[in-house]
Amino acid sequence: MLEALRKVPLYVMNRKFGWPKMLPMSITISPSPRCNSRCLTCNIWMKREDELSLEEWDKTFQSMGDTPFWFTISGGEPFMNKDIVETAQSIYKHCHPGIINIPTNSLMHKIIQPKVATMCETCPDTQFIINLSLDGVGDKHDHIRGIAGNFEKFEANYRALRELDYPNLSIGIHSVISRFNVDDIHELYDYAFGLKPDSYITEIAEQRVELDTVGISITPSRDKYSAAIDELIARVELQQFRGISKVTEAFRVRYYKLVKRILAEETQVIPCYAGWASAQIYANGDVWACCVRADNMLNLRSVDYDFKRVWFSKEADTIRASIKAKECHCPLANASYTNMLMHAPTLAKVGSKVAWESLPLVSGRHNKDAAAVPAVTVSTIPGGRK
Amino acid sequence: MKWLWLQDLVRKPKDAQYAKIVLDRYRLGIKAHGEIRGARIIPGSEQCEKAMSVAGKTYLPDDAPLIPIQGCSLPGGCCCSYTPVMKYEPQMGEAAQPEPVHTV
Numbered sequence: 001m002l003e004a005l006r007k008v009p010l011y012v013m014n015r016k017f018g019w020p021k022m023l024p025m026s027i028t029i030s031p032s033p034r035c036n037s038r039c040l041t042c043n044i045w046m047k048r049e050d051e052l053s054l055e056e057w058d059k060t061f062q063s064m065g066d067t068p069f070w071f072t073i074s075g076g077e078p079f080m081n082k083d084i085v086e087t088a089q090s091i092y093k094h095c096h097p098g099i100i101n102i103p104t105n106s107l108m109h110k111i112i113q114p115k116v117a118t119m120c121e122t123c124p125d126t127q128f129i130i131n132l133s134l135d136g137v138g139d140k141h142d143h144i145r146g147i148a149g150n151f152e153k154f155e156a157n158y159r160a161l162r163e164l165d166y167p168n169l170s171i172g173i174h175s176v177i178s179r180f181n182v183d184d185i186h187e188l189y190d191y192a193f194g195l196k197p198d199s200y201i202t203e204i205a206e207q208r209v210e211l212d213t214v215g216i217s218i219t220p221s222r223d224k225y226s227a228a229i230d231e232l233i234a235r236v237e238l239q240q241f242r243g244i245s246k247v248t249e250a251f252r253v254r255y256y257k258l259v260k261r262i263l264a265e266e267t268q269v270i271p272c273y274a275g276w277a278s279a280q281i282y283a284n285g286d287v288w289a290c291c292v293r294a295d296n297m298l299n300l301r302s303v304d305y306d307f308k309r310v311w312f313s314k315e316a317d318t319i320r321a322s323i324k325a326k327e328c329h330c331p332l333a334n335a336s337y338t339n340m341l342m343h344a345p346t347l348a349k350v351g352s353k354v355a356w357e358s359l360p361l362v363s364g365r366h367n368k369d370a371a372a373v374p375a376v377t378v379s380t381i382p383g384g385r386k
Numbered sequence: 387m388k389w390l391w392l393q394d395l396v397r398k399p400k401d402a403q404y405a406k407i408v409l410d411r412y413r414l415g416i417k418a419h420g421e422i423r424g425a426r427i428i429p430g431s432e433q434c435e436k437a438m439s440v441a442g443k444t445y446l447p448d449d450a451p452l453i454p455i456q457g458c459s460l461p462g463g464c465c466c467s468y469t470p471v472m473k474y475e476p477q478m479g480e481a482a483q484p485e486p487v488h489t490v
Binding site: 206207215 | 387388389391392393395396410411412414415418419420421422426428467469470472474475
């Protein structure tokens with residue numbers, strides 16, 4: 001983690017002056033868009049692609065070296081990919097990332113636990129974060145995810161993963177706040193916090209080219225989202241965190257506040273580093289700055305799987321210029337957490353908050369109030385779904 | 387949030403493959419009982435009369451005008467795009483349809 005933080009000034013210089021050339025520290029890969037959910041907020045499951053093979057992914061990871069600190073293996077549903085374990089192992093072998101984050105809809109819960117166990121055992125120096133999607137409680141979850149019985153499978157998957165005892169495994173819960181659940185958010189928070197996951201994160205439903213949701217009304221109204229997120233912030237701030245969790249929760253609260261500002265101001269509130277510090281590789285080998293824009297830099301097949309040739313191409317520069325000119329803005333979580341890391345004022349606010357809450361008197365106050373709400377145990381890392 | 391910048395971003399010239407890829411996807415979505423019920427066209431430019439004449443309506447994939455739109459007047463090529471129409475999105479004069487829950 002410290003190694004990644006050490007590179008932050010280099011990314012800032014890279015974005016400002018074009019030098020030094022840097023590979024991204026956060027990479028999301030989507031080996032397949034196939035998904036067995038039928039979510040109201042996502043149409044990716046309808047896509048079919050000429051997907052990269054495991055061998056092609058392996059060549060790609062080999063070309064990246066060990067710069068990427070954070071990998072997200074996304075989808076579609078990542079566990080529908082028969083090669084997911086081998087993909088994680090290939091990332092581990094070539095890139096040695098600090099974190100591999102995998103979201104799941106839990107529908108294939110019977111195969112998920114053994115696959116996660118294998119990944120944790122065979123990649124011991126990488127922290128795995130398995131984020132279980134939860135968009136409602138009971139039938140509400142099934143309704144939003146479009147599959148009857150999904151909530152029961154979520155519970156079974158959560159129980160099964162909780163039985164695993166690996167020091168490099170965190171089990172998180174991830175909720176997409178959309179216009180379909182924003183009115184029932186208290187119930188969702190109560191349930192999710194009550195499960196005491198290692199982390200509980202939310203993301204706002206947003207239009208994305210990748211998900212084929214451009215032009216579809218899925219984002220909740222600004223007022224409703226603000227109320228929902230204020231409640232979440234209040235709950236998080238009543239918790240007592242220790243060590244690194246104190247830092248990650250401070251980042252998370254900053255993220256939620258940032259989303260509110262982006263919705264209100266409709267601009268890049270802080271500079272976006274998608275295309276500099278974060279990237280996404282789609283199933284067919286297209287390389288994107290992010291999944292919201294999903295505009296292709298180049299395809300990996302056209303450059304013999306050499307990620308650097310894509311990343312340092314003039315096509316990539318064109319996309320970066322558009323992002324730098326603030327021609328886009330969005331609250332995408334993965335990019336936003338990277339952006340906050342690159343933003344000195346945000347780092348200062350997080351630092352001062354952590355320092356303030358570490359004072360014995362302040363910690364004591366939190367301790368007393370914490371009894372009033374369900375507790376989240378240890379929250380390791382702030383990131384989320386792709 | 388209006389996401390107008392994103393709708394502008396997708397206004398790029400489309401090749402001949404675009405319509406087949408996207409409409410095949412929507413056919414699959416409807417066949418598999420997804421929430422999609424049709425396709426709508428986001429016009430590439432409000433200055434293009436051809437685009438404006440087909441925009442705003444909901445089409446079944448088999449009936450949708452093909453992009454690039456024939457007779458498009460944009461000098462760089464047709465920048466229209468498809469967007470899915472979901473069952474929960476009421477159209478003018480229509481009530482929202484119920485959202486079924488499917489089984490795997």
